[in-house]
Amino acid sequence: MxxxxxxxxxxxxxxxxxxxxxxxxxxxxxxxxxxxxxxxxxxxxxxxxxxxxxxxxxxxxxxxxxxxxxxxxxxxxxxxxxxxxxxxxxxxxxxxxxxxxxxxxxxxxxxxxxxxxxxxxxxxxxxxxxxxxxxxxxxxxxxxxxxxxxxxxxxxxxxxxxxxxxxxxxxxxxxxxxxxxxxxxxxxxxxxxxxxxxxxxxxxxxxxxxxxxxxxxxxxxxxxxxxxxxxxxxxxxxxxxxxxxxxxxxxxxxxxxxxxxxxxxRSSFENCLKVSAEQFVLKTRSTPEARKYDRTDVIASYQRYRRGGRDAFIAIPGLSLVQDDLKSFKAVLDTMLKYRKGAFFPFWKYNDSQVTYEAIDTPLWFFWALQQYTHRLGDRQAVWKNYGKAIREILESYRDGTEYQIKMQDDGLLSGSEDGIALTWMDAYIDGQPVTPRAGFPVEVNALWYNAVCFALEIAGPRSTEGKKVLNDWKGMDEKIKKSFQKAFWDPKKGYLADLISLDRKNKDWSVRPNQILAASLPFSPLSDTQIRSVIEVVKKELLTPRGLRSLSKREASYQGNYRGTQTQRRLAYHQGSVWPWLMGHYVEAYLKVAEREEALPYVISLYRGFEETMSEHGISSISEVYDGDAPHAPRGAISQAWNVAEIIRTGKLIEEFDKATQPVSL
The missing domain is CATH 2.70.98 (Beta-galactosidase; Chain A, domain 5)
Known part of the structure; x- marks a missing residue:
């Protein structure tokens, strides 16, 4: 059978x-x-x-x-x-x-x-x-x-x-x-x-x-x-x-x-994920006669044929795990770099002529993807040699200011604002206006920014001209950003992070959203272990479902629990309650940072294995784009989403590595 x-x-x-x-x-x-x-x-x-x-x-x-x-x-x-x-x-x-x-x-x-x-x-x-x-x-x-x-x-x-x-x-x-x-x-x-x-x-x-x-x-x-x-x-x-x-x-x-x-x-859950992952990586030649592939893209979802930097950088670490395919991993990074404009990477909505670059977080996801690549390659020197120039240029662009009013402020935090444009991953639009504009200081952007600066300082080659410049220019900035992040976003009474701080810093949005989990999960976190545990508890209580994290707490007035109906109705729910499976990877990663082996393993394994049910739910042998925020969390949107599949694969790998690292020592 x-x-x-x-x-x-x-x-x-x-x-x-x-x-x-x-x-x-x-x-x-x-x-x-x-x-x-x-x-x-x-x-x-x-x-x-x-x-x-x-x-x-x-x-x-x-x-x-x-x-x-x-x-x-x-x-x-x-x-x-x-x-x-x-x-x-x-x-x-x-x-x-x-x-x-x-x-x-x-x-x-x-x-x-x-x-x-x-x-x-x-x-x-x-x-x-x-x-x-x-x-x-x-x-x-x-x-x-x-x-x-x-x-x-x-x-x-x-x-x-x-x-x-x-x-x-x-x-x-x-x-x-x-x-x-x-x-x-x-x-x-x-x-x-x-x-x-x-x-x-x-x-x-x-x-x-x-x-x-x-x-x-x-x-x-x-x-x-x-x-x-x-x-x-x-x-x-x-x-x-x-x-x-x-x-x-x-x-x-x-x-x-x-x-x-x-x-x-497709004889098991893992094989289904493997086959699904392979479908997202597309290698093409400029001409049929060309001997080598000159472009490697990540298809964001099926059947919508979209490609872009954010999807590629979030997805390729997990997608490449199934075959331990570092060659394709690097090819995706290199393809995106070919199309980079200043700090920004492209997003092709439908085809090559419909391309946009407005995304404050995409360059920072490039750093995260490069971190994952470096970890698996195990050769910092080679990574710096190939990517050091891009790292320096992106950091300097954000420090000095660039399009969309994106600029590092005096205290090290990063802000961005452009009327009518959603700069973060929460980028749904209705009648040309963003549903969740999030102008100012988004929490996940600043967590990614801190992580990017820390990674640059860690990997910079001290003997190279590029490396010396990064080490000299950014020395101490990591601690400055961390201190400013804590002061700006953390509330000890609430026990969680503000989702957004306005551009003038007069207002803070305390809506419980999943963006704060990135501050806890990233390799370089601006939070203490105690704060990470507190964020996890809030996210677990308000946002966690068997299919990932809700994009907004059910307690919020703008919460939409069902992603159905017209395009307008769906866009209202897209980031206002719909569940995103890719965020489960970051929830598990944060959880494993601060949990004990005995309590952690059964719990995270159950979260991971829970996705086996999705293999026959909507897109057969894959994971859908979003799920309803309300139970029973029906699958919605595209039938197969790259970063969802990728992050569930990476979740399995995180669990495997945690299990090995915490094995009791035999005497």
Missing amino acids: SYIQFDKKQLLDLSYSLNKEIIRSNKAGAYSSTTIVGCNTKRYHGLLVAHQPGLEGVHVLLSSLDETVIVNNASFNLGVHKYPNEYNPNGFVYMKDFSADPIPKSTYRMKNVVLTREFLLVEHEERVLVRYIVEQATEEITLRLFPFLAFRNVNQLLRADEGIQPGISTVEDGVSIQLYPQYQELFMQVGNNSKFVSQANWYYNIEYPEDLELGAPYQEDLYVPGYFEVKASKGDIILFTGGPDVIKAGNLLRMFNNQTRKRTA
């Missing part, structure tokens, strides 16, 4: 099964995603979603592949689409079960026929492979495959268009089609002596319920140029492929088997 499997009863309940999604990606930057019953419920879904030369972002080429099985003149359509007021066809009624290990596998039963369907993406190609096996059949069947084509960016929707190029070219064992001239041809092939029957149709007003709930456009028309038809009997294997060029159909089975062997079985 598969580690993650769903039975017929679960599949028939659409209120249950339509909320379970699968995501598969490859090293070419393509992905495939849908629900476990094969019904696309959002514009991001598609069987083949890939890059296109000269176009930005990723594009849904093949939205779905519908199957019709004909047995003794009776037709069974296995596809599932949502139309106004109905699902049609309703192929989910024929599903017997669905499993996710090692690749997605759906089993269908129709009369005396049992058919299995599996799909995967080829590792280094923007190509999908679909394999059908006739497991049972008392007579010959006919299988028809209908490709639903979109040829559009993932953030758009297609409507019936007379401007398409509907012409089909015949290729070996299949056809090619290019709906629009700016796109590549899509080559679709089927082995087993199949034939393609041209029968062009538009399927109108297919609906995406997830987009409807968001208040976004939610209907589109998809183009089906015809269908592949093949005869099959018990034991036969039929393979379909869609990709950017023609391949030998006779090689499809060998290709499918070779690709399957490369997959890590």
Whole structure:
């Protein structure tokens, strides 16, 4: 039995099964995603979603592949689409079960026929492979495959268009089609002596319920140029492929088997995390002919294809742990440095032209990521040689003042403020205005700032020109910042830290938020052990859930416990109560700093293992973007979030290292 499997009863309940999604990606930057019953419920879904030369972002080429099985003149359509007021066809009624290990596998039963369907993406190609096996059949069947084509960016929707190029070219064992001239041809092939029957149709007003709930456009028309038809009997294997060029159909089975062997079985919680982590690191070449990868990015989440410095720096330490992959770790840091502007690192919202740099904390997360890299590499001299110049420049930029009024003040604390811009990780917007602007002195920014200065002083090479300058210019600044931090943010009566101090320092925001846990967890903490324990107790009482930390205490008037509804409703809840799993890593790290072995290990292990339940909750074998602040803490947002997966992996490593370090000594 598969580690993650769903039975017929679960599949028939659409209120249950339509909320379970699968995501598969490859090293070419393509992905495939849908629900476990094969019904696309959002514009991001598609069987083949890939890059296109000269176009930005990723594009849904093949939205779905519908199957019709004909047995003794009776037709069974296995596809599932949502139309106004109905699902049609309703192929989910024929599903017997669905499993996710090692690749997605759906089993269908129709009369005396049992058919299995599996799909995967080829590792280094923007190509999908679909394999059908006739497991049972008392007579010959006919299988028809209908490709639903979109040829559009993932953030758009297609409507019936007379401007398409509907012409089909015949290729070996299949056809090619290019709906629009700016796109590549899509080559679709089927082995087993199949034939393609041209029968062009538009399927109108297919609906995406997830987009409807968001208040976004939610209907589109998809183009089906015809269908592949093949005869099959018990034991036969039929393979379909869609990709950017023609391949030998006779090689499809060998290709499918070779690709399957490369997959890590999702046979345990740890393996699920490992496979999920691998999907976020994307290596690309500037040209197809280039011998080396010249860019390594962290995809922030699926299916939203966003990239940026903050996500990369928070996520890559944990993502690279699964293979102890220091090469990719360094490649991500180096890629971000290529795009650095002054102190700042980029965030690409959807594609390379939509890039922003406003983030006060991202450069400081770069220091934290570099700390993790240095710890694992064990060679401070090499790290300083490669990154010392960037370290010095960022520190000096923040000290002297830069964009967004970011500047170190006379007492060493760091402030930033820009009307209409959210500078911290709490960066949701409504109508162009930040929900939580947090202008002034944010607590986690100053904790990160202190950590960055301490790390720079620790790693600076005293024999290098850069190192001497850092050691001379910043000597004693660490103690100054620590003293100022304590005075500004700590209240001994309350027993926790202010979340924000206004720019003029006249007001302090004492809302209980999780940002203070970073002051306790970072390698260089400005807090005493007693203060760390106090912060942990407040965070545990007010914010801790089985899925991470709430972004705001339930006691606050602006608390929003459910991340649902329209985009506006969701943004109001995003950092005002929604639970963020990545913060669990920092909670556990802070806890292990000050706890005794006997009490700590069972507790933190239970927190870590609690995430095993999420493997079948929303994004199958991954961890979702956010969870409701209110119980039962339902999964919401993107189905697979990089820094969440990364920090739960790192949590497991922290526990392992703590266990080894605190083992009783045998006499």
